[in-house]
Amino acid sequence: MGATRLTYLDHAATTPVRPEVAEALRPWLGPTFGNASSAHRFGRTARVAADEAKRALAAALGAEPNQVIFTSGGTEADNLAVVGAALAARERGDPFRVAVSAIEHKAVLEAAHWVTALGGETIVIPVTSSGLLDEAALDDALRRDLALVSVMWANNEVGVLQPVGRIAARCRAAGVAFHSDAVQAFGRVPVSLRETGLDLLSISGHKIGAPQGIGALIVRERRLVAPLQHGGGQQYGLRPGTENVPGIVALGRAAELAAAEGPALAVTLARLRDLLECRLRELLPDVVIHAEYSPRAPHIASFSVPGTESDVVLMQLDLAGVACSAGSACSSGTTEPSHVLAAMEVPEPLARAALRVSLGHDTTAADVAHLLEVLPGAVTRARALAAALQA
Numbered sequence: 401m402g403a404t405r406l407t408y409l410d411h412a413a414t415t416p417v418r419p420e421v422a423e424a425l426r427p428w429l430g431p432t433f434g435n436a437s438s439a440h441r442f443g444r445t446a447r448v449a450a451d452e453a454k455r456a457l458a459a460a461l462g463a464e465p466n467q468v469i470f471t472s473g474g475t476e477a478d479n480l481a482v483v484g485a486a487l488a489a490r491e492r493g494d495p496f497r498v499a500v501s502a503i504e505h506k507a508v509l510e511a512a513h514w515v516t517a518l519g520g521e522t523i524v525i526p527v528t529s530s531g532l533l534d535e536a537a538l539d540d541a542l543r544r545d546l547a548l549v550s551v552m553w554a555n556n557e558v559g560v561l562q563p564v565g566r567i568a569a570r571c572r573a574a575g576v577a578f579h580s581d582a583v584q585a586f587g588r589v590p591v592s593l594r595e596t597g598l599d600l601l602s603i604s605g606h607k608i609g610a611p612q613g614i615g616a617l618i619v620r621e622r623r624l625v626a627p628l629q630h631g632g633g634q635q636y637g638l639r640p641g642t643e644n645v646p647g648i649v650a651l652g653r654a655a656e657l658a659a660a661e662g663p664a665l666a667v668t669l670a671r672l673r674d675l676l677e678c679r680l681r682e683l684l685p686d687v688v689i690h691a692e693y694s695p696r697a698p699h700i701a702s703f704s705v706p707g708t709e710s711d712v713v714l715m716q717l718d719l720a721g722v723a724c725s726a727g728s729a730c731s732s733g734t735t736e737p738s739h740v741l742a743a744m745e746v747p748e749p750l751a752r753a754a755l756r757v758s759l760g761h762d763t764t765a766a767d768v769a770h771l772l773e774v775l776p777g778a779v780t781r782a783r784a785l786a787a788a789l790q791a
């Protein structure tokens with residue numbers, strides 16, 4: 401028996417470290433080291449490398465280097481933005497109230513719940529059935545005094561792109577700070593702080609070919625956020641702690657690659673995604689493609705095959721060597737019904753069938769073909785199981 405071909409189509413969960421990034425990182429795992437806060441030559445070497453990476457990241461995001469705060473990833477960046485902005489507002493005597501969209505990643509939603517737990521208030525702004533922010537509800541929220549509005553750039557389950565420039569303009573006119581979680585957008589669509597007028601922007605390294613455990617919050621004006629950690633005063637006191645220089649160097653290199661290759665990659669990914677969806681409709685005529693007619697990031701396809709449960713199909717695909725994920729949020733291994741699909745009013749049985757296929761830098765037409773080859777069989781077995789369980 402030949403070895404099973406392995407196909408990874410879960411790049412929205414994490415994507416492999418790019419070889420160019422590994423090469424930039426390598427000296428920092430061996431001979432080169434230093435605490436970037438030390439005054440001696442080892443420290444200065446680390447500072448120079450971290451500053452260079454910071455410049456590369458800032459350039460890729462249309463920001464200034466002194467607007468970059470490195471974090472341990474997207475989750476920490478989102479928490480610093482949402483809770484940090486709410487705490488800063490409270491300290492200034494401004495309203496301790498934030499508004500977030502209903503389809504945010506848990507990192508934003510749970511951070512907003514923390515604001516509520518600390519005695520503040522959270523307004524959840526609904527989305528339409530296309531997954532786009534309900535802008536009338538945004539205007540209602542902006543009529544209340546707010547510390548922050550947080551609306552993600554690209555959704556991690558269905559890929560929907562929000563009109564962040566327009567939302568930023570509305571927030572600005574209302575005098576409210578605007579944060580966007582661009583973890584899924586960065587590297588796949590153009591992301592620029594300068595061009596969109598955002599105040600706060602989160603990104604994560606492991607979605608663009610850097611290792612897990614490094615990310616950043618871009619902060620237009622530092623007075624907008626209060627720190628959540630307290631310590632040695634590094635990073636303007638907003639994120640104290642010894643800087644993760646290896647991670648920062650890797651993120652800088654990955655950001656350079658994203659800036660250089662992003663536009664061409666977006667075209668390739670969109671072509672592969674369209675091919676996938678077109679063939680899916682032929683093979684499984686009753687398939688429902690979520691947010692099909694909405695503006696979407698090119699790397700995510702989300703769909704449901706009626707009469708199946710996503711975890712059964714995923715297991716079948718895994719046995720056949722194909723890795724993708726459920727449309728529902730999967731945190732620490734437990735699959736709950738997706739709050740994103742619920743907010744888009746996708747009926748529960750379809751939401752339970754949702755699959756997310758996400759493409760990456762090295763995805764090829766052969767990978768998509770592998771999925772399409774094994775999916776109909778997986779669906780047949782999943783339907784048979786569902787029927788047997790009902791009998």
Ligand code: PLP
Nearest residue numbers: 473474475505507556583584604
């Ligand atoms: N925000 C979005 C949209 C994401 O997709 C993710 C990760 O899946 C995160 C935040 C969390 O990022 P990290 O895994 O770096 O903490």
